[in-house]
Amino acid sequence: MTDTTERVLDNAPASAQPQTLTAQPVTFAKALNAALADAMEADTSVVMFGEDVGALGGVFRITDGLTARFGTDRCFDTPLAEAGIMGMAVGMAMNGMRPVVEMQFDAFAYPAFEQVVSHVAKMPNRTKGKVKLPIVIRIPYAGGIGGVEHHCDSSESYYAHTPGLTVLAPATVRDAYTMLREAIRYPDPVVFLEPKKLYWSKEVLDLAELRETFEASTAAPSIGRAVVARAGTDATLVAYGPSVPTAMAAAAAAAEEGRSLEVIDVRSIVPFDDDTVCASVRKTGRAVVIAEAPGFASVASEIVARIQERCFHSLAAPVRRVTGFDVPYPSPKLEHFFLPSVDRILDTVDELQWEDQA
Amino acid sequence: MTDTTERVLDNAPASAQPQTLTAQPVTFAKALNAALADAMEADTSVVMFGEDVGALGGVFRITDGLTARFGTDRCFDTPLAEAGIMGMAVGMAMNGMRPVVEMQFDAFAYPAFEQVVSHVAKMPNRTKGKVKLPIVIRIPYAGGIGGVEHHCDSSESYYAHTPGLTVLAPATVRDAYTMLREAIRYPDPVVFLEPKKLYWSKEVLDLAELRETFEASTAAPSIGRAVVARAGTDATLVAYGPSVPTAMAAAAAAAEEGRSLEVIDVRSIVPFDDDTVCASVRKTGRAVVIAEAPGFASVASEIVARIQERCFHSLAAPVRRVTGFDVPYPSPKLEHFFLPSVDRILDTVDELQWEDQA
Amino acid sequence: MIISIGNTMAHGATSPRPDLIEAEMLPSAVPVQLVDPAGAHTPHDTYQLPAGDGLLDAYRKLVIGRRINDQANALVRQGRMAVYPSSHGQEACQVAAAVVIDRQDWLFPTYRDTVAVITRGVDPLEVLTLLRGDWHSGYDPLEHRVATQATPLATQLLHAVGVAHAAKLKGEDTVVLALCGDGATSEGDFHEALNFAAVFHVPVVFLIQNNEYAISVPLSSQTVAPSLAHKAIGYGMPGERVDGNDLAALLSVLGVAVERAREGGGPSLVEAHTYRMQAHTNADDPSRYRSPDDVEKWIPKDPLSRMRIYLREVKLLDDDGETRIAAEAEEMAATLRDGLNTDPVVDPEDLFNYVFTEKTSQLREQADLLRGELSREQPSEDVTP
Amino acid sequence: MIISIGNTMAHGATSPRPDLIEAEMLPSAVPVQLVDPAGAHTPHDTYQLPAGDGLLDAYRKLVIGRRINDQANALVRQGRMAVYPSSHGQEACQVAAAVVIDRQDWLFPTYRDTVAVITRGVDPLEVLTLLRGDWHSGYDPLEHRVATQATPLATQLLHAVGVAHAAKLKGEDTVVLALCGDGATSEGDFHEALNFAAVFHVPVVFLIQNNEYAISVPLSSQTVAPSLAHKAIGYGMPGERVDGNDLAALLSVLGVAVERAREGGGPSLVEAHTYRMQAHTNADDPSRYRSPDDVEKWIPKDPLSRMRIYLREVKLLDDDGETRIAAEAEEMAATLRDGLNTDPVVDPEDLFNYVFTEKTSQLREQADLLRGELSREQPSEDVTP
Numbered sequence A, B: 001m002t003d004t005t006e007r008v009l010d011n012a013p014a015s016a017q018p019q020t021l022t023a024q025p026v027t028f029a030k031a032l033n034a035a036l037a038d039a040m041e042a043d044t045s046v047v048m049f050g051e052d053v054g055a056l057g058g059v060f061r062i063t064d065g066l067t068a069r070f071g072t073d074r075c076f077d078t079p080l081a082e083a084g085i086m087g088m089a090v091g092m093a094m095n096g097m098r099p100v101v102e103m104q105f106d107a108f109a110y111p112a113f114e115q116v117v118s119h120v121a122k123m124p125n126r127t128k129g130k131v132k133l134p135i136v137i138r139i140p141y142a143g144g145i146g147g148v149e150h151h152c153d154s155s156e157s158y159y160a161h162t163p164g165l166t167v168l169a170p171a172t173v174r175d176a177y178t179m180l181r182e183a184i185r186y187p188d189p190v191v192f193l194e195p196k197k198l199y200w201s202k203e204v205l206d207l208a209e210l211r212e213t214f215e216a217s218t219a220a221p222s223i224g225r226a227v228v229a230r231a232g233t234d235a236t237l238v239a240y241g242p243s244v245p246t247a248m249a250a251a252a253a254a255a256e257e258g259r260s261l262e263v264i265d266v267r268s269i270v271p272f273d274d275d276t277v278c279a280s281v282r283k284t285g286r287a288v289v290i291a292e293a294p295g296f297a298s299v300a301s302e303i304v305a306r307i308q309e310r311c312f313h314s315l316a317a318p319v320r321r322v323t324g325f326d327v328p329y330p331s332p333k334l335e336h337f338f339l340p341s342v343d344r345i346l347d348t349v350d351e352l353q354w355e356d357q358a
Numbered sequence C, D: 001m002i003i004s005i006g007n008t009m010a011h012g013a014t015s016p017r018p019d020l021i022e023a024e025m026l027p028s029a030v031p032v033q034l035v036d037p038a039g040a041h042t043p044h045d046t047y048q049l050p051a052g053d054g055l056l057d058a059y060r061k062l063v064i065g066r067r068i069n070d071q072a073n074a075l076v077r078q079g080r081m082a083v084y085p086s087s088h089g090q091e092a093c094q095v096a097a098a099v100v101i102d103r104q105d106w107l108f109p110t111y112r113d114t115v116a117v118i119t120r121g122v123d124p125l126e127v128l129t130l131l132r133g134d135w136h137s138g139y140d141p142l143e144h145r146v147a148t149q150a151t152p153l154a155t156q157l158l159h160a161v162g163v164a165h166a167a168k169l170k171g172e173d174t175v176v177l178a179l180c181g182d183g184a185t186s187e188g189d190f191h192e193a194l195n196f197a198a199v200f201h202v203p204v205v206f207l208i209q210n211n212e213y214a215i216s217v218p219l220s221s222q223t224v225a226p227s228l229a230h231k232a233i234g235y236g237m238p239g240e241r242v243d244g245n246d247l248a249a250l251l252s253v254l255g256v257a258v259e260r261a262r263e264g265g266g267p268s269l270v271e272a273h274t275y276r277m278q279a280h281t282n283a284d285d286p287s288r289y290r291s292p293d294d295v296e297k298w299i300p301k302d303p304l305s306r307m308r309i310y311l312r313e314v315k316l317l318d319d320d321g322e323t324r325i326a327a328e329a330e331e332m333a334a335t336l337r338d339g340l341n342t343d344p345v346v347d348p349e350d351l352f353n354y355v356f357t358e359k360t361s362q363l364r365e366q367a368d369l370l371r372g373e374l375s376r377e378q379p380s381e382d383v384t385p
Ligand SMILES: Cc1ncc(C[n+]2csc(CCOP(=O)(O)OP(=O)(O)O)c2C)c(N)n1
Pocket: A051, A080, A104, A108, A111, C112, C151, C152, C153, C180, C181, C182, C183, C184, C185, C211, C213, C214, C215, C276, C280
């Protein structure tokens, strides 16, 4: 396989980027869009395809303008078939391209499950690394948007459980940009989970500067690295993707009540950053893991299991979870009962045995 | 929906069963075959279909003789398409049948994933119980048989994570019979995992007696109920399916070294029997969870998480896992390095901090 | 297309008259039409005009169907529904699908087939439960023999085959009419459903509403086949194409297909050529992918106007009749408005009530947790940031 | 089947000459044959016999292919391989698939296409790595432009389309030949692959080896289409059927299809009618589902014997030539025996080395665990009960 990094540095005329030059409010969606455009500009082997990603720019407009700018060879609509999209991506990657595919919603990636599990995840291993699959599978992810059935699933656990897949879930606008670019430059297949409800969240950012910083380095600083999103001392909230802002809000509310919560933004579900999570829990002695997916046999289960395996003697209370219930994702009028909420997190924190044991 | 139980009792002429009448060595495979035959005899709405289940009797011969005995309307081959099989099962269940389908191997159930997750699991909930789906999805499951790629996956975590699916994994010949019959009589969809490497294991049993006992009662005593497969006092081994015999062997070996291990056979992954597992761990204070699937975000993670949530103050050491590594299932020559082994279990038990802490 | 097709198809190398088999299964050269856009009857060799009273009744339903679409669109704009995929312009397909089948038959609709489901006789408010957002489906599929409206594309076609196969095994006199869009034909499940239907020789009529778009993707990016109906021969079933804005032709072609299925002639595939006149849903912005001109071309082909002209021409419809039908349509609109302007009462406990027949201990605990929260306080409206 | 097909297909209602388009895409009435089972040349309107030297060379490969099958079967019986899906009787398809493509082209084989992969020039022992059981694939797909042998049915057809589409975007002169079985045509991925190939107009030739069985399931339970090649028109590509035991016809029909693809004429579908003479794999018991009589009927149609007779008839082959070819086949058999009678050296650390380009900390820990175990003791042979 060609050296991507080199290619990236060779072909990136920064001036060609029709993009903001100073810090300004940028949405999560715009950051992803810019990341795609910059990646396609930097490396001609990057191609983007899926359902409605061309003229429409995707149902969430993440691919807006890419076809106009890069042509239909570089960003194009496919027939309506997810296994088809995924299988074609495998073949294109085998023949030197770096496909970025969009699954329209979580639940509509399921028809591609066999391709993802039996091929995308296994091909590099099967060929002892002779065939690499630098594919990025973008999935608008999770709920909280009032979507009808099948439009709000959280599917990270299926992918995280599958060896061979790198699974990322950004929670900030900055990470949306940087992590998507890392994912595209990465040599292995990445499932890139984009929290739908954060698409319209904003941060003040200079996208051009972000691009330059990213392109000046060859590292993948986010893959395998969690971050401390808020420092605290009394307990640790571990969250990722759509649950990070909820955790941050809970920490802010707890602070008003005099309790100092540390928030870890996992970002990279696979590989998982045990060090950052354990350092925090060893310090605080208490942890709550937060995720939107049903809790049973989930990524949240894994995080709980890992913490207790590794930080057992630091724990003052069992590690607790606030997750979606073990029920199908509810209809719009019911989803707020289902989603991890600030109150539910605070209740759970309250239960972490703060009093001396009898 | 009609009352199954009633139907079962109405139509079951016990004498019509061409089957063993006294206790004799019975294989796991034969017990499953007998369960299917008895269920089809007892309830004419039970139909069995899949790939090669007709004349061939299934690649593992679990459906041997069913077409000859019940005709091609009751047990039949389909075209080679797993989503097709699963989707057709949904429709047949909607129209009053109780389909039992065979997925030829774990990995070949993946093409049906969308049907399973988006329909089988959700239809009863979506219709507020107006449409029940009494479907049994039989999956020859897990490894240890020297199978080539794609023939040895352990897929229970995908299903267990999906709300709406009941997930069973028998480990004994007796349970193979009884649990399959329970599954077929159950009103909800069941993923029934048959450990491939146990197909040829034997127990001395009277199948006719088993049938009579089952048909005399309307209960589902295994669904949601774990069993203590071996009593012990020092630590608890929690296992299911193919890992149960390994756990039993480990407990036997430990006994020789003077350590008394209790073995819990989970049997029913969903619903999960917290009571039995927690009672054991509260008694022993130590636990190791054993499963063949890669450990990350798995059923094993869930069991660890649940135990530490519920038995935290009884635990003398962190709950540990012995699972498959987080790698694709290996080729035949390498699988014994991957599979949970007696030695690896005993090593892990040894690490459960038996000495006083410094 | 020859109407009666034998049960067993000759196979592979040994098929004696492949040309005959091909002639039986390939669709007609142009879509079947019986009433042209100007409202004139265009006679056809194979297909006859349906009887006048049936046609008039179907026209009545067409007018009501249009009103349902318009009213539902308005209710979405007013925020009374989460989403509405309109079938404006496709009402002839919707009505025909609902009326060509009998009470003992089944209908398998998609998210776009609200009008078909209501025309079939399901309570409109129960139908709109899904799109209003209070539950994933509001009616009893078994009572009405109407499946839940399917969102995952083409998946319902397999359910339709299953229902039909069960009916066949049980000796029921049941035909299943299964709907999908042009885009959905690209999915693997479409292929598997048609093949299963053909191999098991079950009474299913597959009706593709080819409205030329799958959200933004035009038919030309979906397939380069001569027509979607040309897929039928690859499964060994007859394929036919019909003007999807011609109610009379739809009733006739679908009627023949349903009749064939009922008589044991097996499945068939019908492609209806129509057009999605409005946005994919209210969330869509069609200006990004098609010009108003494209849409305008289809206005003269509207299914209502041509049928109205024809019926007036042949004196089946007069001013009185029109007034009566219009009133009925208004009544339906009022029902929708009244029903949807009332806030639905939802019970949070329902989250746990139907996942399994009996709650697991896990779900009991989770229900307790939620009940505890709710008893401590009214849930805040804005629980997520 | 007319050989040159334009890039753009007329669509739907407006297609001007559907009859012509249909004629272009429907397969010939009977499978193309150029040499009959008795070894006589049977002239054909459209397809010509390949040149003599090419035919002789292909025959040589046919004989070697048969020897590979026989030797591999023996090695399985001796326990030197985990499993072997024999292509005995299908060697003409195997050889034709490998020789009609050029070095810059790609082959996408299934588990049954070991002979095709070896014929393509991949090291036989590397090929058998998979079936011996020491790793999931033994050769470098990129070096040989031969994909890994696919087990999940029909999935590889989409990979083939992807490779072809990338080639097209990159302006490469590459044709992709993708293999699958008759059973695999029922899978959704088959449908999606053919449709993608047609819509993107990529240079893929799909070759179905219709050997009449999918394990135990006969073709008649798989499809009731007039032929599998009749599926092509539903995607808008030409379909053709060929005698799959006639090496000459295969070379000619596939040659035309590959040429069309190479010249920008897009994908096509070829169905080769052949027969699985042996069990599905060594693990199978065909007596449960077919009688020896059925198999016997195919013995006279053997691909080797007819080609041998023909080549001797036209004096391209004599005793000398036969001896030389037999010796070559024996040499191949010896290579297989020698290679497989040596136990492979496997490295347990390889479990962790290729999951990702760089080991995660999780995998490092797990590798450490295993390394620790192995350093403490030789792993017991019997680790599971
Ligand atoms: C499996 C799956 N993939 C994607 C979607 C998202 N989606 C909803 S409707 C639609 C377009 C469907 O087009 P078509 O089948 O032509 O039906 P139409 O909307 O035109 O009625 C898409 C892509 C889905 N619902 N299911």
